Amino acid sequence: MSNIDASKANAGCVGPSSEEAGRAAACAGCPNAAACASGAGRTIDETPAIVRARLANVRHKIVVLSGKGGVGKSTVACQVAFALAAKGHAVGLLDVDICGPSVPRMLGLTGRGVHRSSTGWSPVFVDSKGELGVMSVGFLLPDNDNAVIWRAPRKNGLIKQFLTEVDWGDLDFLVIDTPPGTSDEQITIATYLKLADVSGAIVVTTPQEISMQDVRKELNFCAKSKLPVLGVVENMATVRTPLTDVRFIDKRTGNDDTPAIQERLAEFLQTHDVCVDAFVPPDKNAGPEAMAKAFRVPYLGALPLDPELTKACEAGVYFADATPNSPAAKPFQKALDAILAALPPRPVPGDDNDDDGEIEK
Numbered sequence: 427m428s429n430i431d432a433s434k435a436n437a438g439c440v441g442p443s444s445e446e447a448g449r450a451a452a453c454a455g456c457p458n459a460a461a462c463a464s465g466a467g468r469t470i471d472e473t474p475a476i477v478r479a480r481l482a483n484v485r486h487k488i489v490v491l492s493g494k495g496g497v498g499k500s501t502v503a504c505q506v507a508f509a510l511a512a513k514g515h516a517v518g519l520l521d522v523d524i525c526g527p528s529v530p531r532m533l534g535l536t537g538r539g540v541h542r543s544s545t546g547w548s549p550v551f552v553d554s555k556g557e558l559g560v561m562s563v564g565f566l567l568p569d570n571d572n573a574v575i576w577r578a579p580r581k582n583g584l585i586k587q588f589l590t591e592v593d594w595g596d597l598d599f600l601v602i603d604t605p606p607g608t609s610d611e612q613i614t615i616a617t618y619l620k621l622a623d624v625s626g627a628i629v630v631t632t633p634q635e636i637s638m639q640d641v642r643k644e645l646n647f648c649a650k651s652k653l654p655v656l657g658v659v660e661n662m663a664t665v666r667t668p669l670t671d672v673r674f675i676d677k678r679t680g681n682d683d684t685p686a687i688q689e690r691l692a693e694f695l696q697t698h699d700v701c702v703d704a705f706v707p708p709d710k711n712a713g714p715e716a717m718a719k720a721f722r723v724p725y726l727g728a729l730p731l732d733p734e735l736t737k738a739c740e741a742g743v744y745f746a747d748a749t750p751n752s753p754a755a756k757p758f759q760k761a762l763d764a765i766l767a768a769l770p771p772r773p774v775p776g777d778d779n780d781d782d783g784e785i786e787k
């Protein structure tokens with residue numbers, strides 16, 4: 427970099443290591459432009475090769491994304507990880523949502539710390555059915571109420587460390603919970619994971635236009651960065667209301683309906699819940715399913731707003747195990763099956779003879 431003088435750089439300089447160095451609009455007239463364009467300032471980033479090597483023994487790497495915060499991305503990441511571990515797979519969960527790490531709580535690991543050994547950071551293991559190891563920035567914070575207020579280069583540095591320094595061992599699945607949006611951190615994550623053969627992304631949205639608007643950006647981001655999309659999960663789509671003791675009032679008379687109707691209704695409600703849209707999308711034909719179709723990616727189904735799911739996230743447990751008949755349990759299982767079906771086949775690490783194209787589920 428000897429012939430590049432940073433003190434003479436133009437305003438808006440993209441940096442000598444950028445792909446655009448010497449060719450960006452801001453480079454016009456800069457005395458460094460020729461040297462930058464020659465690649466003299468470009469240092470070789472070895473991170474992708476290290477990430478690839480670190481994750482070489484992970485069969486399926488699944489990234490969970492959402493354009494908007496609070497739509498249930500961590501919930502889906504944690505419950506998918508729980509479910510896969512309960513099926514007997516070796517699972518890792520990497521929480522790179524640096525500014526809002528909710529994974530430790532959702533997996534019942536609040537207050538736990540990480541250990542470093544000669545082979546890297548060791549994941550923290552969940553005390554549940556199956557093998558589930560976790561790494562989260564939450565483990566590095568002194569307490570839950572401490573905010574991470576870092577500038578992008580520092581956050582990117584930590585993400586790189588998380589991707590390169592955790593000793594996952596052999597895993598069937600690594601689920602990666604990411605920060606919302608298409609921020610600098612997400613671009614870092616997507617870039618490195620793509621080079622490490624990421625299997626694909628689960629994109630989570632609620633049905634409101636305000637969430638879908640950001641998710642469309644996310645889907646465009648995936649297309650641009652060639653990150654495969656396993657599908658879109660619609661979360662908090664409906665509310666199921668268990669109705670008991672309902673009375674029907676005749677609008678004209680204000681009287682209770684006949685006992686016969688009440689009786690039939692009571693019988694019906696023994697086997698049915700009432701299901702209403704939690705958020706009405708502006709146009710029913712422009713909801714998440716239509717959005718997925720427009721982007722030619724699978725629609726993985728809709729999860730209802732389910733108080734049992736909220737409770738399970740607070741308690742750090744697998745909800746389908748704790749309350750198998752709760753409203754979200756079946757739709758969640760359906761979405762999980764669709765995710766597994768969408769995964770590209772991957773060879774078993776170290777097994778050259780078992781690449782029959784079948785995904786082990």
Ligand SMILES: Nc1ncnc2c1ncn2[C@@H]1O[C@H](COP(=O)(O)OP(=O)(O)OP(=O)(O)O)[C@@H](O)[C@H]1O
Binds near residue numbers: 495502662730
């Ligand atoms: N289907 C659901 N039913 C009930 N509660 C839900 C459901 N999905 C998510 N929640 C609850 O909504 C809250 C927000 O979810 P979560 O933290 O997963 O969102 P997020 O998209 O990861 O947010 P952030 O981007 O801020 O990390 C949590 O309390 C979670 O338990």
